[in-house]
Amino acid sequence: MADRPLKELGWKTPLEAAHKPSLNQIAKTGICGIMDVISPGVPPGSDTATLALLGYDALKVYCGRGAFEAVGSSVDVLPGDVAFRCNFATVDEKLVVLDRRAGRIANEDASKLAESLQKIKLEKHLGIKFLFKNTIQHRAALVIRGPKLSTAVSGSDPERVGERVSEIKPLDESPEAKLTTEILKELMQKFHEVLKRHPVNNERVKRGLPPANIIICRGAGTIPNVKHLPEKYGINAACIAAASLIRGVCKVAGMKLIDVKGATGTPQTDFMAKAKATVQALKTNDFVLLHVKATDVASHDGNIKQKIELIEKIDSMLGYVLNNVDLDSTYLAVTADHTTSSITRNHEGDPVPIAITGPYVRCDDIEEYDERACAKGGLNRIRGVDLMPILMNLIGKTKKFGA
Amino acid sequence: MADRPLKELGWKTPLEAAHKPSLNQIAKTGICGIMDVISPGVPPGSDTATLALLGYDALKVYCGRGAFEAVGSSVDVLPGDVAFRCNFATVDEKLVVLDRRAGRIANEDASKLAESLQKIKLEKHLGIKFLFKNTIQHRAALVIRGPKLSTAVSGSDPERVGERVSEIKPLDESPEAKLTTEILKELMQKFHEVLKRHPVNNERVKRGLPPANIIICRGAGTIPNVKHLPEKYGINAACIAAASLIRGVCKVAGMKLIDVKGATGTPQTDFMAKAKATVQALKTNDFVLLHVKATDVASHDGNIKQKIELIEKIDSMLGYVLNNVDLDSTYLAVTADHTTSSITRNHEGDPVPIAITGPYVRCDDIEEYDERACAKGGLNRIRGVDLMPILMNLIGKTKKFGA
Numbered sequence: 001m002a003d004r005p006l007k008e009l010g011w012k013t014p015l016e017a018a019h020k021p022s023l024n025q026i027a028k029t030g031i032c033g034i035m036d037v038i039s040p041g042v043p044p045g046s047d048t049a050t051l052a053l054l055g056y057d058a059l060k061v062y063c064g065r066g067a068f069e070a071v072g073s074s075v076d077v078l079p080g081d082v083a084f085r086c087n088f089a090t091v092d093e094k095l096v097v098l099d100r101r102a103g104r105i106a107n108e109d110a111s112k113l114a115e116s117l118q119k120i121k122l123e124k125h126l127g128i129k130f131l132f133k134n135t136i137q138h139r140a141a142l143v144i145r146g147p148k149l150s151t152a153v154s155g156s157d158p159e160r161v162g163e164r165v166s167e168i169k170p171l172d173e174s175p176e177a178k179l180t181t182e183i184l185k186e187l188m189q190k191f192h193e194v195l196k197r198h199p200v201n202n203e204r205v206k207r208g209l210p211p212a213n214i215i216i217c218r219g220a221g222t223i224p225n226v227k228h229l230p231e232k233y234g235i236n237a238a239c240i241a242a243a244s245l246i247r248g249v250c251k252v253a254g255m256k257l258i259d260v261k262g263a264t265g266t267p268q269t270d271f272m273a274k275a276k277a278t279v280q281a282l283k284t285n286d287f288v289l290l291h292v293k294a295t296d297v298a299s300h301d302g303n304i305k306q307k308i309e310l311i312e313k314i315d316s317m318l319g320y321v322l323n324n325v326d327l328d329s330t331y332l333a334v335t336a337d338h339t340t341s342s343i344t345r346n347h348e349g350d351p352v353p354i355a356i357t358g359p360y361v362r363c364d365d366i367e368e369y370d371e372r373a374c375a376k377g378g379l380n381r382i383r384g385v386d387l388m389p390i391l392m393n394l395i396g397k398t399k400k401f402g403a
Numbered sequence: 404m405a406d407r408p409l410k411e412l413g414w415k416t417p418l419e420a421a422h423k424p425s426l427n428q429i430a431k432t433g434i435c436g437i438m439d440v441i442s443p444g445v446p447p448g449s450d451t452a453t454l455a456l457l458g459y460d461a462l463k464v465y466c467g468r469g470a471f472e473a474v475g476s477s478v479d480v481l482p483g484d485v486a487f488r489c490n491f492a493t494v495d496e497k498l499v500v501l502d503r504r505a506g507r508i509a510n511e512d513a514s515k516l517a518e519s520l521q522k523i524k525l526e527k528h529l530g531i532k533f534l535f536k537n538t539i540q541h542r543a544a545l546v547i548r549g550p551k552l553s554t555a556v557s558g559s560d561p562e563r564v565g566e567r568v569s570e571i572k573p574l575d576e577s578p579e580a581k582l583t584t585e586i587l588k589e590l591m592q593k594f595h596e597v598l599k600r601h602p603v604n605n606e607r608v609k610r611g612l613p614p615a616n617i618i619i620c621r622g623a624g625t626i627p628n629v630k631h632l633p634e635k636y637g638i639n640a641a642c643i644a645a646a647s648l649i650r651g652v653c654k655v656a657g658m659k660l661i662d663v664k665g666a667t668g669t670p671q672t673d674f675m676a677k678a679k680a681t682v683q684a685l686k687t688n689d690f691v692l693l694h695v696k697a698t699d700v701a702s703h704d705g706n707i708k709q710k711i712e713l714i715e716k717i718d719s720m721l722g723y724v725l726n727n728v729d730l731d732s733t734y735l736a737v738t739a740d741h742t743t744s745s746i747t748r749n750h751e752g753d754p755v756p757i758a759i760t761g762p763y764v765r766c767d768d769i770e771e772y773d774e775r776a777c778a779k780g781g782l783n784r785i786r787g788v789d790l791m792p793i794l795m796n797l798i799g800k801t802k803k804f805g806a
Binding site for chain 1: 767782783784791795799804
């Protein structure tokens with residue numbers, strides 16, 4: 001949701017340009033500030049950002065994105081498994097990447113392709129199992145299970161269009177890294193063979209769509225061993241998010257994942273369904289994380305107009321929440337997990353705005369929820385890892401340090 | 404440049420009292436804040452401050468000033484060498500310090516004296532080499548080279564006029580500290596013997612100047628092993644500074660040292676020559692540190708009027724830079740490496756003002772560059788170690804943490 005000032009908007013940010021009465025109401029009745037989700041200047045990933053916002057020291061506990069993505073996609077990740085984040089992508093005959101997202105392939109096509117890939121048998125590595133599952137659009141998760149695996153392996157995703165698929169390499173000298181590299185290479189090779197002659201792709205080419213003829217992978221990871229939120233704070237915690245990465249982090253944090261019909265993790269998500277589910281979830285949970293991916297998608301696409309429209313939809317969603325929870329006993333905090341620049345189309349290290357409203361909050365004189373108005377607020381400049389203790393303290397769930 | 408409010412200035416700071424249109428332009432078009440270069444209340448040294456401003460955790464990597472001073476004076480410091488920061492000073496016959504700077508001895512005199520000192524032969528410690536070099540005015544560097552040396556040794560500088568030269572002592576029980584103490588004692592003794600009957604000093608006394616009849620030393624240090632900026636951020640980085648301590652830190656950080664004719668590290672430095680060199684250096688470097696020592700010198704002398712004049716010269720220098728770089732593709736950050744009080748004449752722990760201008764910066768409504776105006780700015784309060792990640796993020800040189 002957060003961005004930098006844009007020439008196209010008369011040097012306003014999309015948040016500053018949007019019509020957002022509900023966000024402003026939260027700012028007006030609450031305490032505002034800016035927040036370095038990781039630390040000043042450091043662009044957070046969505047995974048490290050969510051870890052920090054849930055109160056974990058991401059710099060210490062983070063061990064790769066792949067495992068979160070898999071967990072969040074209901075792929076069963078066990079300790080010792082190595083998980084990867086995958087994309088369905090389009091390559092030419094020389095394995096040069098033409099589209100890293102295979103035209104943001106529809107879930108339906110991706111599901112059919114994933115089903116075929118899951119049937120593949122590994123020949124060179126007996127005793128090794130794998131799980132492959134598509135998540136949203138071009139996104140997918142791969143989990144490798146077996147003895148003596150390692151996360152010290154590079155992926156095949158060149159992360160840039162026009163470059164050849166990267167060679168998978170071990171990142172240290174261990175036999176585990178070597179073994180994992182070989183398994184991953186065999187899998188990627190077999191996936192490519194199946195995909196390039198798959199009927200779904202033939203059909204896509206006929207329809208003028210880029211074929212999803214390869215899987216590219218990155219972000220080898222395992223599950224971090226963190227104390228669950230219910231144990232850490234004595235709370236029931238739930239997550240309403242469609243993006244599998246966010247769901248994964250929340251599950252690792254011991255939160256319940258609430259499925260919402262129509263929530264897709266895309267700009268077409270059903271904002272109102274998420275609002276209703278949040279109000280419902282707050283009846284039985286002490287803490288509910290409501291996450292919207294849509295604005296980030298618009299930023300990565302550099303679509304400023306869509307970003308503003310999506311902020312306005314988020315605003316309506318929050319309007320429903322404001323109107324349907326008991327504001328005398330409920331705290332609402334609104335923030336972004338990172339700044340995404342519509343110009344660079346990347347996550348950036350600029351701080352995000354934060355506003356917290358609820359009983360006995362030291363509300364300030366800020367009247368608008370945006371990057372620059374909130375910078376003058378009563379919270380000043382905090383860090384992502386501080387947010388959860390602040391919220392838990394407000395609801396009386398923190399323990400005194402000392403006596 | 405930063406100071407505290409002064410009665411003499413109607414309780415304004417020198418920065419608040421100075422005429423500074425260019426500094427104000429940077430504040431007006433940019434984002435402002437205050438910065439604890441090390442941490443709140445901690446007075447930074449010039450070395451630890453510069454380490455922090457270059458993005459290093461000074462609390463972890465700092466290992467004494469001496470090595471930086473030596474490196475910055477083009478003295479070749481090798482790993483294992485122990486380096487000291489030295490002053491030419493004036494003592495009476497009982498070794499009581501009359502002037503810690505020998506009347507801020509001119510470079511010419513100091514060079515002649517240093518040449519004689521370098522010729523001295525150590526008698527008690529064979530196999531030990533030393534390098535002695537004068538830098539600016541009364542400042543000099545001493546490097547001791549040999550096996551089994553230690554930085555755990557106190558200096559001879561009492562750091563106060565009217566006190567006797569301090570006895571050099573080992574700071575731990577190790578044989579290395581004992582050996583280094585003995586070597587340093589022998590050197591200081593021999594230096595004093597040569598200096599007190601040196602023709603240059605006889606000449607100085609005739610001219611009514613204090614003789615530079617002793618070397619006092621402090622700040623034993625070695626070279627810290629830090630990742631060079633070019634490697635850390637993928638940038639070309641250059642330093643325009645005359646003070647050897649700053650040059651040393653920059654060299655240790657892997658920056659190119661650019662020599663500027665007329666840049667002296669004193670109030671008489673050629674500000675415009677430094678401005679021109681900066682504009683030139685920005686053509687081939689991603690990052691240029693332009694450092695001015697002069698305001699710090701005026702503060703240590705308690706010379707408020709001169710401090711204001713020097714701030715105004717810095718302002719003119721920055722005016723040239725502003726008028727001669729492409730502001731659509733260049734970021735300018737202006738700050739101080741520490742507050743120096745014109746009253747206590749010491750570095751103080753008050754935060755320093757900071758302003759950053761450039762494309763897509765979230766500019767705020769601050770219109771003046773000074774300690775109190777900037778405190779209301781959009782950066783709020785950051786730390787010195789955060790500045791480099793913030794700047795590197797703006798120029799697209801930071802890596803995302805996470806995915």
